[in-house]
Amino acid sequence: MSESLHTVTAMPAERRPGCPFDPPEELIRAREHGPISRLPFPSGHQGWLVTGYDLVRSVLADARFSSRKELMRHHPLIDYGDIEVPPAPPGEFLLMDEPQHSRYRKPLVGKFTARRMRLLTERIEQITAEHLDAMAQAGPPADLVTAFAKPIPVIVICELLGVPYADRGRFQENIDGFMNGETSDEELIAAYTAVQAYLSELVAAKRADPTDDVLSDLLDSDLTDEELRGIALILLAAGFDTTANTLALGAFALLRNPDQLAALRAEPALADRAVEELLRYLSVAKQFHRVALEDVELGGHTITAGTTLILSLNTANRDPERFPDPHALDLRRNDGSHLAFGHGIHQCLGQQLARVEMRVALPALIRRFPSLRLAVPAEQVALRPEAADIHGVKSLPVAWDA
Numbered sequence: 001m002s003e004s005l006h007t008v009t010a011m012p013a014e015r016r017p018g019c020p021f022d023p024p025e026e027l028i029r030a031r032e033h034g035p036i037s038r039l040p041f042p043s044g045h046q047g048w049l050v051t052g053y054d055l056v057r058s059v060l061a062d063a064r065f066s067s068r069k070e071l072m073r074h075h076p077l078i079d080y081g082d083i084e085v086p087p088a089p090p091g092e093f094l095l096m097d098e099p100q101h102s103r104y105r106k107p108l109v110g111k112f113t114a115r116r117m118r119l120l121t122e123r124i125e126q127i128t129a130e131h132l133d134a135m136a137q138a139g140p141p142a143d144l145v146t147a148f149a150k151p152i153p154v155i156v157i158c159e160l161l162g163v164p165y166a167d168r169g170r171f172q173e174n175i176d177g178f179m180n181g182e183t184s185d186e187e188l189i190a191a192y193t194a195v196q197a198y199l200s201e202l203v204a205a206k207r208a209d210p211t212d213d214v215l216s217d218l219l220d221s222d223l224t225d226e227e228l229r230g231i232a233l234i235l236l237a238a239g240f241d242t243t244a245n246t247l248a249l250g251a252f253a254l255l256r257n258p259d260q261l262a263a264l265r266a267e268p269a270l271a272d273r274a275v276e277e278l279l280r281y282l283s284v285a286k287q288f289h290r291v292a293l294e295d296v297e298l299g300g301h302t303i304t305a306g307t308t309l310i311l312s313l314n315t316a317n318r319d320p321e322r323f324p325d326p327h328a329l330d331l332r333r334n335d336g337s338h339l340a341f342g343h344g345i346h347q348c349l350g351q352q353l354a355r356v357e358m359r360v361a362l363p364a365l366i367r368r369f370p371s372l373r374l375a376v377p378a379e380q381v382a383l384r385p386e387a388a389d390i391h392g393v394k395s396l397p398v399a400w401d402a
């Protein structure tokens with residue numbers, strides 16, 4: 001049976017004013033029409049937009065849909081013209097299919113298990129306490145993005161990878177440069193090149209003098225230096241910006257939902273569920289692309305080989321057929337099967353780390369500052385543009401009773 005076919009004219013450039021946490025209205029409307037819509041790309045390519053939870057999940061688990069970068073010639077916002085997209089550099093396995101993908105992911109899996117990540121709890125508590133102390137000492141107001149949400153995940157991922165302390169500031173700036181959605185092409189290339197150059201030096205330094213970290217652990221494998229650099233880049237790019245924006249938007253969402261904030265404060269045992277619900281509600285990694293490798297029947301339609309699909313994770317996580325009252329932030333919701341970390345072979349490698357960071361940092365923040373509040377009207381909190389791959393806030397001014 002064929003579903004009626006809805007067309008979204010273009011990927012939306014912004015969210016509804018006053019709704020910083022909800023997917024753009026056009027995407028919510030598209031899902032109301034059905035789980036899959038047609039989507040013309042600026043290049044003229046006729047692609048698809050998948051917004052229904054079940055369908056997004058099934059595409060993510062289906063090897064007939066590829067993550068290969070060189071096949072993703074159609075960008076949802078830009079017309080690349082005739083530019084050939086090169087394959088992902090060695091090690092950047094997020095953009096590869098099997099068997100290349102497993103070659104890189106397999107040696108890493110054991111290093112990011114829930115048990116291993118729980119062992120980091122104490123260190124993450126310490127890093128969080130240091131930043132909250134510094135905020136308290138400087139006094140209100142503070143920008144929660146620079147004082148709290150960015151530095152905590154940067155320090156954690158840099159320690160895991162063995163990036164020396166002195167290099168972290170430079171690092172954060174360059175990663176920011178290629179994730180914020182506002183950088184010019186030249187700046188983007190400069191930031192990417194700087195990170196690559198730095199990581200080459202780092203891999204060489206680990207070869208010369210291995211230390212106790214994930215990168216040094218991988219030196220015993222048959223991975224080349226170039227591959228190690230690619231792996232390090234993926235871990236940094238995927239691990240820092242996502243967590244930083246989930247922490248910042250998480251704090252913002254709690255401040256905008258005082259009943260939920262009060263519930264979390266009153267009931268620390270709610271923290272695990274609260275983290276899952278914030279992940280679902282915020283879905284900062286809002287969408288990913290896939291390309292059909294062969295003709296596939298999906299939701300009553302034929303997706304022809306070579307066609308690009310956009311999988312809208314944030315809209316799927318607001319699917320009312322899967323989550324009752326989906327646009328409400330309900331920390332007591334007892335259903336962790338959201339798609340915020342994806343699904344299938346590319347499901348987030350760092351999800352247990354992200355969970356521990358959120359579980360530690362957000363409750364510590366609200367405990368430490370019981371009178372925490374926005375220092376500007378909520379409408380004035382500047383969001384990242386929709387063009388950014390990862391949703392987020394540019395800054396989050398807060399105050400408290402000192």
Ligand code: HEM
Nearest residue numbers: 093094238239242243246285340341342346348349350354
């Ligand atoms: C993959 C989200 C934190 C490392 C993914 C994917 C999503 C995601 C949706 C799947 C992409 C796809 O299917 O194409 C998030 C969110 C995070 C987070 C929302 C924080 C709240 C982290 C952290 C790390 C990390 C802390 C690092 C240690 C990775 C890696 C992949 C990945 C390496 C690629 C996995 C693969 O291709 O096999 N992430 N992530 N992520 N994430 Fe995360």
